[in-house]
Amino acid sequence: MSVTELRPRTPAETRLIQLAEAQGENENARRPAIEALRREGLPTRKVEAWHYTDLRQLMGKRLGSDDAVEALRESGETLLEPLLQGSAVVDLDAPEAAHLPNGVTGSASAGEADWKTTPNRLDRSIDTVRAMNAAFGAASATIDVAAGTHLDHALELRPATGLKSHAFTTVTIGEKAEATIVERLDGGTTGAPSTGVNMLHVGAGANVLWIVDQEKGLDSSHLGQLSVRLEADSVFRLFVLNAGGGFVRYEVHTDVVGEGADVQIRGVNLLHAGQHVDVTTTLNHTVAHTTATETFRNVVTGGHGVFQGIIKVARGAQKTDAKMACNSLLLSDEGDFSAKPELEIFADDVQCGHGATAGEIDADHLFYLMSRGIPGDQARALLIKAFVAEVVEELEVEAIEDALETRIEAWLEANIR
Amino acid sequence: MPAVQETIDSVRKIDVDQYKYGFETLIEMDVAPKGLDEEIIKLISAKKGEPQWMLDWRLKAFERWKTMESPDWARLDYPPIDFQDIHYYAAPKSMSGPASLDEVDPEILRTYEKLGIPLKEQEVLAGVRKMDEPSEFDEDSGTPPAGQNGQTRVAVDAVFDSVSVATTFKKELEKAGVIFMPISEAIREHPELVQKYLGSVVPISDNFFATMNSAVFTDGSFVYVPKGVRCPMELSTYFRINERNTGQFERTLIIADEGSYVSYLEGCTAPQRDENQLHAAVVELVALEGAEIKYSTVQNWYPGDKEGKGGIYNFVTKRGDCRGDNSRISWTQVETGSAITWKYPSCILRGDNARGEFYSIAVSNGRQQIDSGTKMIHLGKNTSSRIISKGISAGHSNNTYRGQVSAHRKAKNARNFTQCDSLLIGEECGAHTVPYIESKNATAQFEHEATTSKISDDQLFYCMQRGIPEEEAVALIVNGFVKDVIQQLPMEFAVEAQKLIGISLEGSVG
Numbered sequence: 001m002s003v004t005e006l007r008p009r010t011p012a013e014t015r016l017i018q019l020a021e022a023q024g025e026n027e028n029a030r031r032p033a034i035e036a037l038r039r040e041g042l043p044t045r046k047v048e049a050w051h052y053t054d055l056r057q058l059m060g061k062r063l064g065s066d067d068a069v070e071a072l073r074e075s076g077e078t079l080l081e082p083l084l085q086g087s088a089v090v091d092l093d094a095p096e097a098a099h100l101p102n103g104v105t106g107s108a109s110a111g112e113a114d115w116k117t118t119p120n121r122l123d124r125s126i127d128t129v130r131a132m133n134a135a136f137g138a139a140s141a142t143i144d145v146a147a148g149t150h151l152d153h154a155l156e157l158r159p160a161t162g163l164k165s166h167a168f169t170t171v172t173i174g175e176k177a178e179a180t181i182v183e184r185l186d187g188g189t190t191g192a193p194s195t196g197v198n199m200l201h202v203g204a205g206a207n208v209l210w211i212v213d214q215e216k217g218l219d220s221s222h223l224g225q226l227s228v229r230l231e232a233d234s235v236f237r238l239f240v241l242n243a244g245g246g247f248v249r250y251e252v253h254t255d256v257v258g259e260g261a262d263v264q265i266r267g268v269n270l271l272h273a274g275q276h277v278d279v280t281t282t283l284n285h286t287v288a289h290t291t292a293t294e295t296f297r298n299v300v301t302g303g304h305g306v307f308q309g310i311i312k313v314a315r316g317a318q319k320t321d322a323k324m325a326c327n328s329l330l331l332s333d334e335g336d337f338s339a340k341p342e343l344e345i346f347a348d349d350v351q352c353g354h355g356a357t358a359g360e361i362d363a364d365h366l367f368y369l370m371s372r373g374i375p376g377d378q379a380r381a382l383l384i385k386a387f388v389a390e391v392v393e394e395l396e397v398e399a400i401e402d403a404l405e406t407r408i409e410a411w412l413e414a415n416i417r
Numbered sequence: 418m419p420a421v422q423e424t425i426d427s428v429r430k431i432d433v434d435q436y437k438y439g440f441e442t443l444i445e446m447d448v449a450p451k452g453l454d455e456e457i458i459k460l461i462s463a464k465k466g467e468p469q470w471m472l473d474w475r476l477k478a479f480e481r482w483k484t485m486e487s488p489d490w491a492r493l494d495y496p497p498i499d500f501q502d503i504h505y506y507a508a509p510k511s512m513s514g515p516a517s518l519d520e521v522d523p524e525i526l527r528t529y530e531k532l533g534i535p536l537k538e539q540e541v542l543a544g545v546r547k548m549d550e551p552s553e554f555d556e557d558s559g560t561p562p563a564g565q566n567g568q569t570r571v572a573v574d575a576v577f578d579s580v581s582v583a584t585t586f587k588k589e590l591e592k593a594g595v596i597f598m599p600i601s602e603a604i605r606e607h608p609e610l611v612q613k614y615l616g617s618v619v620p621i622s623d624n625f626f627a628t629m630n631s632a633v634f635t636d637g638s639f640v641y642v643p644k645g646v647r648c649p650m651e652l653s654t655y656f657r658i659n660e661r662n663t664g665q666f667e668r669t670l671i672i673a674d675e676g677s678y679v680s681y682l683e684g685c686t687a688p689q690r691d692e693n694q695l696h697a698a699v700v701e702l703v704a705l706e707g708a709e710i711k712y713s714t715v716q717n718w719y720p721g722d723k724e725g726k727g728g729i730y731n732f733v734t735k736r737g738d739c740r741g742d743n744s745r746i747s748w749t750q751v752e753t754g755s756a757i758t759w760k761y762p763s764c765i766l767r768g769d770n771a772r773g774e775f776y777s778i779a780v781s782n783g784r785q786q787i788d789s790g791t792k793m794i795h796l797g798k799n800t801s802s803r804i805i806s807k808g809i810s811a812g813h814s815n816n817t818y819r820g821q822v823s824a825h826r827k828a829k830n831a832r833n834f835t836q837c838d839s840l841l842i843g844e845e846c847g848a849h850t851v852p853y854i855e856s857k858n859a860t861a862q863f864e865h866e867a868t869t870s871k872i873s874d875d876q877l878f879y880c881m882q883r884g885i886p887e888e889e890a891v892a893l894i895v896n897g898f899v900k901d902v903i904q905q906l907p908m909e910f911a912v913e914a915q916k917l918i919g920i921s922l923e924g925s926v927g
Contacts, residue, residue, distance in 0.1 A: 048490065051853075052855075315844060315845075316844070328856070330856055330858070330859040330861070331859060332859055333826055333857070333858055333859050333860075335859075336855070336856060336857040336858075337855075337856055338853070338854065338855040338856075339852075339853075339854040339855075339865075340851070340852065340853050340854070341850075341852060341854075341865070342849070342850060342851045342852070343839070343848070343849060343850040344847070344849045345839065345841065345847060345848045345849065346846075346847045347841070347844065348841035348842060348843055348844055348846070354850070354852075354865075355864075355865060356852065356854050356863070356864075356865040357862075357863060357864050357865065358854060358856040358861065358862070358863040359856075359859075359861065359862035359863065359864075360859045360860060360862075
């Protein structure tokens with residue numbers, strides 16, 4: 001038997017493994033993931049999937065003292081109101097206890113997140129987010145929406161807080177079912193990371209709207225992932241709102257495997273000083289006749305914003321129509337934004353496009369408003385709001401638009417003069 | 418949308434099995450033993466009669482290179498290169514450096530004539546190709562486009578394997594104060610300039626291939642344009658790999674002093690062989706205050722055969738430094754050759770108001786793999802850059818655009834416009850786009866556009882208002898930039914290049 005040579009660990013890596021080991025429960029199930037992390041360490045910028053997010057360094061800054069861990073044990077904030085009125089709230093560490101509408105079942109599965117099955121195409125030999133999720137012993141929850149079910153109200157998924165804030169959730173939407181799901185990421189003002197991995201299966205002809213509302217505290221670190229598989233003629237709509245979090249990485253991977261499927265991703269990232277927010281997406285088109293659109297709008301008054309997106313069109317996936325845009329409004333030299341909108345195309349009869357812009361508020365637009373008597377500050381605020389509202393309004397569900405806009409406005413009020 | 422027929426036909430004309438420059442010149446060569454070690458570097462340095470400082474510089478690079486690993490981040494797939502299985506020096510036996518044309522081996526002169534690069538000055542004066550001599554690309558039109566007339570005068574530096582065999586028009590250029598000579602000669606004759614600028618844009622530790630080049634480079638061109646001088650003619654270097662199992666490692670250094678202007682172009686070809694040959698060049702450009710450098714490349718190395726056998730591995734580091742205020746560097750490249758292309762001509766926009774441009778047409782056929790693009794690093798205030806890249810892949814090839822645009826915190830009002838279009842012909846090829854956009858400055862404005870309809874609404878509107886149909890207007894606007902530069906190419910390939918630029922944008926994807 002050969003002895004595996006380990007490369008030297010940084011304090012952050014050692015700390016992270018200590019934290020994972022200190023979880024206590026389900027040691028045997030978690031062991032392989034912990035070993036994988038020990039072997040591979042945390043990714044640096046040299047790993048292309050983490051080009052703008054040096055996880056090793058970021059974790060180093062955030063995995064501090066024992067106090068942080070102690071604080072974590074004690075924390076246990078609870079949310080009062082769901083994002084959308086009437087939602088059925090599902091606590092991910094006890095899904096069976098939730099009051100679920102007809103056609104929906106929730107259960108806690110055997111506590112073993114299978115982190116090896118779908119290696120992240122962007123990452124190294126291990127999928128970092130999933131390995132961390134497994135190493136920390138994520139609570140596994142399974143939610144099924146039966147075929148043909150049309151849900152009137154949303155399901156709101158809430159991961160546990162504190163030390164147990166690691167969830168592995170499998171959501172299956174049956175054929176021709178319709179559902180709105182809110183992933184609520186809140187609380188967590190402490191140093192240890194939280195993770196959340198979601199596996200969503202959208203059946204043929206089904207229609208899903210998934211909303212990520214991330215408003216975690218400034219000391220928090222969160223690594224999230226949403227992997228979606230779309231069957232024929234299904235529609236998957238995603239809205240990501242990042243209006244908080246100290247360090248956040250949210251990955252979205254869609255696999256379109258049925259003809260006629262449609263992916264619509266919209267997102268708003270609001271950043272101020274001290275934050276690092278990274279949204280990384282992979283849109284994978286493997287069959288012909290599928291469509292996707294993706295638009296992210298970023299408002300940066302400080303901190304580091306990252307968008308990485310790739311549209312992949314496999315050989316034979318003819319007639320794919322996929323578009324991606326990332327627009328950033330940089331309002332201060334204190335902040336920066338990095339974008340990498342990639343295309344990888346192996347079919348010759350497709351329409352694919354990507355656009356990325358970065359800049360400050362258009363002087364012409366400002367002038368237009370001011371020449372009509374609107375004071376400069378107000379005109380600026382109006383334009384920033386409009387810039388963001390444009391993607392929110394594409395949701396075309398008034399109640400949801402209102403809920404999101406309220407949160408966005410609160411952020412803008414607090415952070416923009 | 419699929420590609421239009423005209424485009425398919427144009428690309429077919431430069432398919433890998435149509436390679437015209439695959440012949441070999443049989444000539445006695447002086448070849449260094451295979452392998453790379455200190456002894457070989459000392460041998461190269463001695464052959465070139467270099468001073469000690471140059472040898473020390475090479476050895477320092479070699480020490481560094483030994484600690485480096487070959488980069489693997491590009492979308493390129495090739496077996497590991499055995500760097501010890503290459504001859505690092507090969508020169509025609511009859512000579513060890515450039516001589517007057519009368520002394521050049523007639524075989525070599527014939528080689529360049531066959532390539533359409535006559536080295537006899539009177540022939541250059543007469544133009545590369547006469548007006549009434551049609552190129553195979555003109556069969557439908559009959560008349561070659563303007564700009565290809567006999568008036569163009571070009572000074573040529575011809576590099577054959579490891580040595581420069583001839584440099585034309587040296588005397589006339591000297592009158593204007595322009596220094597144009599092989600770099601091996603410049604190291605001896607202008608050590609102060611070489612020492613000051615060599616490695617100042619691409620440092621010896623820059624990357625694996627650049628570091629290797631620093632250790633073993635054999636020849637290349639050196640250009641110095643003094644203050645306020647507008648170089649009286651086009652400068653050109655023509656690279657030819659001939660010997661089997663050799664690598665070509667050229668080094669080019671161009672310095673445009675304050676307020677000067679120079680336009681330079683390079684061309685390259687190689688014989689058709691079953692083996693892969695390595696070409697690892699470094700090009701450094703320095704533009705001081707108010708200076709302008711236009712650098713054009715027509716890259717036509719042997720691309721390998723239909724099955725991907727043979728062909729040149731082209732690993733090139735090209736970088737321009739807009740060191741002074743109001744300076745300008747423009748890269749134009751037409752890439753049709755090489756089995757593998759790894760090349761990112763970049764601009765460091767250091768001076769205030771500096772401007773960088775990158776125009777590229779990359780066509781891949783057969784089993785070719787291209788990973789090419791640019792970097793625009795905005796450091797100075799009011800700097801601007803423009804990137805126009807068009808990639809066309811056919812056959813079983815893969816064509817990747819990889820580009821970075823970044824604005825430093827101090828780069829107030831930096832502007833960038835990027836457009837990259839890709840076109841696929843057939844179902845077996847791939848086209849990829851990997852842009853990196855990094856803004857650290859609120860006043861910087863970056864636009865990366867891929868959809869042709871959105872390039873510039875104002876310009877488009879202007880054209881359409883005057884009755885030009887939308888598609889033509891788009892082609893006009895996009896190609897307008899590129900044509901300016903390409904029309905100046907004096908080589909025979911220029912006609913083909915123009916045809917390529919004219920290729921319809923129809924069916925392109927971001």
